[in-house]
Amino acid sequence: MDDSRFARLYEQHHRRVHAYCRRRATSDIADEAVAETFLIAWRKIEDVPDGDEAVPWLFAVAYRTLGHQRRSAFRRTKLTTKLASVGATHVEAPEEYIVIRQESQQILEALSRLTAKEQEILRLSVWEELTHDEIAQMFGLSLAAVRKRLSRARQKLAREYDRIDRRVFSPLLRKEVHGDR
Amino acid sequence: MVTDEERAMAMLAEANPIPDEGSLELIPGPTAHFVVPIQRSSETMDVRDDQMERQNRPAKGIRVFGIAAAAIVAVVGIVALVISQMGESAPIVTNPPSTTLASEGLSLEEQEEAVRTLINARDVETLRSAVSAGWIESHTPPDAEDPERTFDEFWTSFLEAQQILGIERELQGCDQIDDTSAQCTIGYSDNMTDALGQWPLVTSTPFSFVDGKIDMGDPTDNFLTAYERFQSYANAVGIQAEVQENCPVGPFEPDCATFVIDNLEEWVAWEEANG
Numbered sequence: 001m002d003d004s005r006f007a008r009l010y011e012q013h014h015r016r017v018h019a020y021c022r023r024r025a026t027s028d029i030a031d032e033a034v035a036e037t038f039l040i041a042w043r044k045i046e047d048v049p050d051g052d053e054a055v056p057w058l059f060a061v062a063y064r065t066l067g068h069q070r071r072s073a074f075r076r077t078k079l080t081t082k083l084a085s086v087g088a089t090h091v092e093a094p095e096e097y098i099v100i101r102q103e104s105q106q107i108l109e110a111l112s113r114l115t116a117k118e119q120e121i122l123r124l125s126v127w128e129e130l131t132h133d134e135i136a137q138m139f140g141l142s143l144a145a146v147r148k149r150l151s152r153a154r155q156k157l158a159r160e161y162d163r164i165d166r167r168v169f170s171p172l173l174r175k176e177v178h179g180d181r
Numbered sequence: 182m183v184t185d186e187e188r189a190m191a192m193l194a195e196a197n198p199i200p201d202e203g204s205l206e207l208i209p210g211p212t213a214h215f216v217v218p219i220q221r222s223s224e225t226m227d228v229r230d231d232q233m234e235r236q237n238r239p240a241k242g243i244r245v246f247g248i249a250a251a252a253i254v255a256v257v258g259i260v261a262l263v264i265s266q267m268g269e270s271a272p273i274v275t276n277p278p279s280t281t282l283a284s285e286g287l288s289l290e291e292q293e294e295a296v297r298t299l300i301n302a303r304d305v306e307t308l309r310s311a312v313s314a315g316w317i318e319s320h321t322p323p324d325a326e327d328p329e330r331t332f333d334e335f336w337t338s339f340l341e342a343q344q345i346l347g348i349e350r351e352l353q354g355c356d357q358i359d360d361t362s363a364q365c366t367i368g369y370s371d372n373m374t375d376a377l378g379q380w381p382l383v384t385s386t387p388f389s390f391v392d393g394k395i396d397m398g399d400p401t402d403n404f405l406t407a408y409e410r411f412q413s414y415a416n417a418v419g420i421q422a423e424v425q426e427n428c429p430v431g432p433f434e435p436d437c438a439t440f441v442i443d444n445l446e447e448w449v450a451w452e453e454a455n456g
Contacts, residue, residue, distance in 0.1 A: 015202045015203070016202060018202070019199045019202040022198070022199045023197065023198055023199050063378075064378060067378030103192050103195070103196075104192070104195060104196035106192075107189065107192040107193050107195075107196050108196050110189070111193065115375065116375050116378075117370065117375065122193065126190060126193050126194050126197070127193075127194070127197045127199075154186050154189070154190060155186060157186075157189045157190070157193065158184075158185040158186040158188070158189040161185075161189045161192070162185060
């Protein structure tokens with residue numbers, strides 16, 4: 001067992017793995033998932049790629065671990081509900097905060113209407129900022145498959161958001177909030 | 182001009198609940214983070230890890246019925262692909278041209294396109310006729326042999342059941358073996374694999390193009406493997422009678438597929454506890 005290699009792996013990537021888990025789960029589940037992810041990495045250290053290539057490997061383990069924990073605990077609340085407790089982005093003015101909160105909730109609701117796979121690939125691309133190559137590596141998909149799935153997911157997200165947006169805003173309020181589009 | 186798609190993606194980025202990884206309050210150092218979990222649950226982890234590996238392990242000893250229906254299911258996937266690409270008014274190619282895959286030097290996308298072209302050269306009717314004519318006779322599931330239904334009725338029902346089950350296949354790429362055969366990678370997923378948290382399962386499947394027919398090898402039949410597990414669940418929780426009522430002729434019927442989906446959550450929970 002190469003302890004120094006594991007220590008380096010942990011120091012280099014634990015924040016990113018933790019952020020990955022926190023974006024998908026509540027704090028307690030995320031903490032446990034991070035621990036389990038690195039425990040598996042520790043046990044399978046020989047299989048973990050070096051450098052940044054370790055990130056997709058760790059994310060893949062974290063993805064399975066999170067799914068396993070959520071199902072085990074029957075924590076099948078929707079993404080919107082889970083993320084609502086995590087906190088919002090920093091904004092300047094209260095009225096802007098309200099609009100962004102509203103938009104965030106709407107886009108997250110739209111996201112929750114996509115399939116689990118579509119949600120995950122969008123989050124990996126937008127939140128984790130993984131490249132197409134890294135996503136392909138993470139899930140053993142071809143580059144072409146990742147591109148297609150991502151493209152479909154983006155289109156679907158825009159459609160679902162538009163449906164929610166129409167439902168929530170009256171035309172007048174819509175104009176005030178978003179401007180003329 | 183910002184498109185709706187770009188706007189949605191920008192808002193999704195804005196909705197990132199942890200925009201700055203540095204803002205997370207973490208316990209410093211691996212030792213502090215790991216001693217407790219290792220001491221507390223090393224045995225549990227072994228079990229969980231084994232369960233996860235078992236879930237992702239290809240099924241062993243697939244039964245003839247499994248192989249049979251898998252081949253049919255795979256053909257349906259191709260039919261759907263062909264239908265989606267040809268459209269209703271597209272001309273039917275009764276004598277497909279001799280087409281070969283020249284994968285050498287081609288990118289993955291080009292290889293994929295080459296295979297799609299090859300598949301498109303064979304028409305839907307050829308595929309359906311091939312199945313009904315018996316070239317895939319040994320692969321015909323019992324459902325198709327119902328004397329009270331025509332093949333078209335079976336086929337319609339079969340397609341609907343697949344839709345309910347959320348079965349998706351994606352041709353991800355092919356390597357040419359020779360002028361008439363290729364080894365293709367197919368991603369497979371359905372509502373069960375989704376619920377179990379499995380990413381699309383990837384199978385490597387041989388294709389051959391002989392005498393105007395597309396023949397497929399024996400892909401791993403993920404759904405039927407899952408259906409066997411569903412039956413185990415049904416037996417364990419005492420709903421065999423309901424299964425019998427809804428699934429009298431097999432899983433590829435709309436009523437049965439609906440029944441499986443209706444029981445999905447309970448099944449997955451049971452799998453987690455007992456699988």
